Amino acid sequence: xxxxxxxxxxxxxxxxxxxxxxxxxxxxxxxxxxxxxxxxxxxxxxxxxxxxxxxxxxxxxxxxxxxxxxxxxxxxxxxxxxxxxxxxxxxxxxxxxxxxxxxxxxxxxxx
Amino acid sequence: xxxxxxxxxxxxxxxxxxxxxxxxxxxxxxxxxxxxxxxxxxxxxxxxxxxxxxxxxxxxxxxxxxxxxxxxxxxxxxxxxxxxxxxxxxxxxxxxxxxxxxxxxxxxxxxxxxx
Numbered sequence: 597x598x599x600x601x602x603x604x605x606x607x608x609x610x611x612x613x614x615x616x617x618x619x620x621x622x623x624x625x626x627x628x629x630x631x632x633x634x635x636x637x638x639x640x641x642x643x644x645x646x647x648x649x650x651x652x653x654x655x656x657x658x659x660x661x662x663x664x665x666x667x668x669x670x671x672x673x674x675x676x677x678x679x680x681x682x683x684x685x686x687x688x689x690x691x692x693x694x695x696x697x698x699x700x701x702x703x704x705x706x707x
Numbered sequence: 708x709x710x711x712x713x714x715x716x717x718x719x720x721x722x723x724x725x726x727x728x729x730x731x732x733x734x735x736x737x738x739x740x741x742x743x744x745x746x747x748x749x750x751x752x753x754x755x756x757x758x759x760x761x762x763x764x765x766x767x768x769x770x771x772x773x774x775x776x777x778x779x780x781x782x783x784x785x786x787x788x789x790x791x792x793x794x795x796x797x798x799x800x801x802x803x804x805x806x807x808x809x810x811x812x813x814x815x816x817x818x819x820x821x822x
Contacts, residue, residue: 683749
């Protein structure tokens, strides 16, 4: 079951904040976040393994609500370099299975 | 540079032709994956290899075969290409056996067009 991401697309001005959500109808064992710039490969940002876990990566952080079966990616004080498509990925079944990815959220940061 | 190397980067095939996409990683990872990416569809798993000597089907395996040649190399073969296989193909690897406890490292992709 493919996780559902929202919004599908968002446009920000430099310095603005954004939240990208990832939810699943199945139990979540972990959540990965990746960023893909146009014409390039996806790049790993972070992984959340436990419910309630929060992590940060520069000005990009994420939370994982295991009970609600969802994760959120927070981008604060956005920079032009944050533009790209963000994907969440979750294990197909238990934690020891390949990732199933959402359809992505396209983020555009403009000056 | 360490990472995942895919060849070729671009390919145009005629319907019915066959080809093999090559993937190699030098990070001593156990698990390797093939995904395809189509506009608006995200990344869909074709096949994966949790460890050397094993392969399993993913979400969209029809029309493809794979070979885990050794720990480093994992190839994807299209026996008789169809226009529906026009896509960008990504190979990825991770250190855990078939799992999702570590981040995936992706190759730069193969852009395949079937005419």
